[in-house]
Amino acid sequence: MNKSEKKFNFGEFYGKWGTLMILVVIAVLSALFVPNFVKPRNLINVLLQNAVVAMLAFSATFVIILGHINVAYGSELAFIGCISCLVMNSVQASMSPVVAALLSLMVAVVVGMVIGSINGYVITKFNIPAFIMTLAVTTIARGGALLLTNGTPVAGMDDAFNWFGQGYIGPIPTSVIIMIVLFVVAWVLLNKTCFGRHIYAVGGNENAAVASGINSKKVVKRAFLLDGIFTGIAALVFMARQASGTPAGGLQYEFDAITAVVVGGTSLSGGSGNVVGTIIGAIIVGIINNVQNLLHINTYWQQVVKGLVILIAVIIDVVTKRAAAKVKK
């Protein structure tokens, strides 16, 4: 047994370092062949454009390790974001704009928590596949956003609000700082708390987790609650960045978030993955989008490329897992 452990196992190696390798290769290729890519302004742009996707991807990592999924991020962004814009507009006249902005942040978080709790409750109570539940939420939340705004974008928020998406702390954009804070929170939760360990246990083998005294439904509910909180914060940043509450906005954000998670090495079949991989995955997805823009690639083609990226990532996951399993035998 010891011998086979020392043998080089591509599956295992890829599992640990694969995502980072891909990032390095892509970054080096882009630096060499894509004009303007290495300019600091562009690099900050990559982070800026992907801060929201990364935030969503962090909590999506929890959900996906559990073997569940959320496909409603795009509409949840629109729904929660529009509510926080409306709140901002209605209170900013009567109080200091900074307090009003913080209040809208709180509202975004609370609305996110409510949506997350409903997701978790329905999925665990009725044993509905998360895919179906969140598919329904996709349409419900989008409809809700359009109803609340009558289908027209909400504008006129104070700069204190827009600071969350456009402001800077020192040389670093506020949204990037928020993303980093959420990353640290997600990392600590997943790696250093009972909740995080329970996520891996339930995602890896729910029966064994229950037989070890873990309330698996509670774990799933908490993960969706967390997912709601992160989505709420991401929604505020999303709207603040464009200084407008767009009820039709956020299209395809779920796709980018899930792609970032999967490219980051988290398996869609549950049980394994981590947020370090996810942040790298988000940057990879960001670079791919950025490079295509810099090279003026037709946006229709960009869609095709996006689809191929997630497809290849999933195939790599399945194939390397199979290879690893073979070596074990």
Place this chain on the structure above:
Amino acid sequence: MENGYILEMHDVVKVFPGVRALDGVNLLVRPGKVHVICGENGAGKSTLMKVINGTHPADEGKMIYKGKEIGPHTIQDTMNMGIAMIYQELNPVLEMTIAENVYLGREPKKGAFVDFTKLYQDTQELLDRLNIPYNAHQKMRELSIAGHQLIEIAKAISMNASVIIMDEPSSAIGDEEIEVLFQQIFALKEQGVAILYITHKMDEIFRIADEITIIRDGKWIESGPASDYDANKLVARMVGREITNVFPKEHDIPIGEVVLEVKNLTQSKEDGGRFENISFQLRKGEILGFAGLVGAGRSEVMRAIFGLDPLTSGEVFIEGKKVEIRNTSDAIREGIAMVSEDRKGYGLVLGRNIRDNISLVNLKDFAKNGLIDDKKIIERSNEMVDLLNIKIANLDVQAGTLSGGNQQKVVLAKWLIGNVKVMILDEPTRGIDVGAKSEIHRLMCRFARQGMAVIMISSELPEILGMSDRVVVMQEGVINGILDRSEATQESIMKLATRGKNRE
């Protein structure tokens, strides 16, 4: 067929990795007779049937059917030859009708389309001929399990089977339904069909058997007419082996006060209906063996006590105090631990490493201000690895890569870092090599000596006899008797385990 046998098996050997499942088995089957195969759990009965019907190819030996030697064959071949098997677990397509199930995969056709008129006509004729009171258009879902079995028999007849193999057909059905099944069997005999029947129930054997073949540990013991046997003789032949290789319990371990007592535990039909009126006591330092045939309901009782399955009524007392157990975390809080027979399904998270698995139950004890102290986990895990002599390269190895014995020790370690009063072990040494087996037995003695109360479910009689202070014998969801170490023998246990519900 001149010798009067429709099916003959001579010196059949079947080797699975690590075991000789069949080792020189003979079987001579006459048409129009019911031939019962007797043997303990794991004697090789089902394997023999699967060799006959082609699921497993035999490694050695001869099979003669209707006077002709049959070479290597598949299930499809035997079906075409007229050998049908009715499995212990039936798999009907519930949403399809009876007729569709009977002719599944061999539907009558008209051109490219299924000829439904003929399908239903043929099936209804068949059902009527067999006096099976169903309509061919009924969905399988509407039928009971006994009904599914009858349809399975009809299917066998529709294939013109001359040998029908029934693997414990009565294990899943009630007394009245068994009567219906027996009527069909008697009718089949009249038509000259040979029935190969596996059962553990003594009363059934003596009602329907014409001939009996006994196998033990994969070896053919003897065959003879049923009239030559009575229950005592049969049991004696089934278990008559010498006991070797078992680490006996150390008898100087003091037995203390009652730790666990259960009274009248019952699981009603709605909750699964796997046992009723279960009462027993368990003392400190005691190892209480649970014996019985596979499916007797032993695991189900333990799963309910541990909070994995619902309990309809009855009381559980820990150290004299009544406790409510609604889920596993309640049970764990009361100091109950359970090592499942399904190590991979319920014991381990195979994709995670050793320390994650060991720390899973008592994770909260390793957290300081909500943050987990990995150093402490590594420390405690290493202690456990030393204590239980788990052979691993390091704690970061995935649990799925370990051998069965080491996996079992990791499961034990997971419980032992907490405070366990009652340790329930369900088939703790199944699928584990002999060396690791006796290590686990030694550990069980150590748990008892430390004052733990141990419940051990085992389907191996030598293990039950070697390790238990007392033996609870179950059959069909009830306790048939509790034997003291001094009364427990292979014979006395097997007699209780196969007594049959209707016997006193």
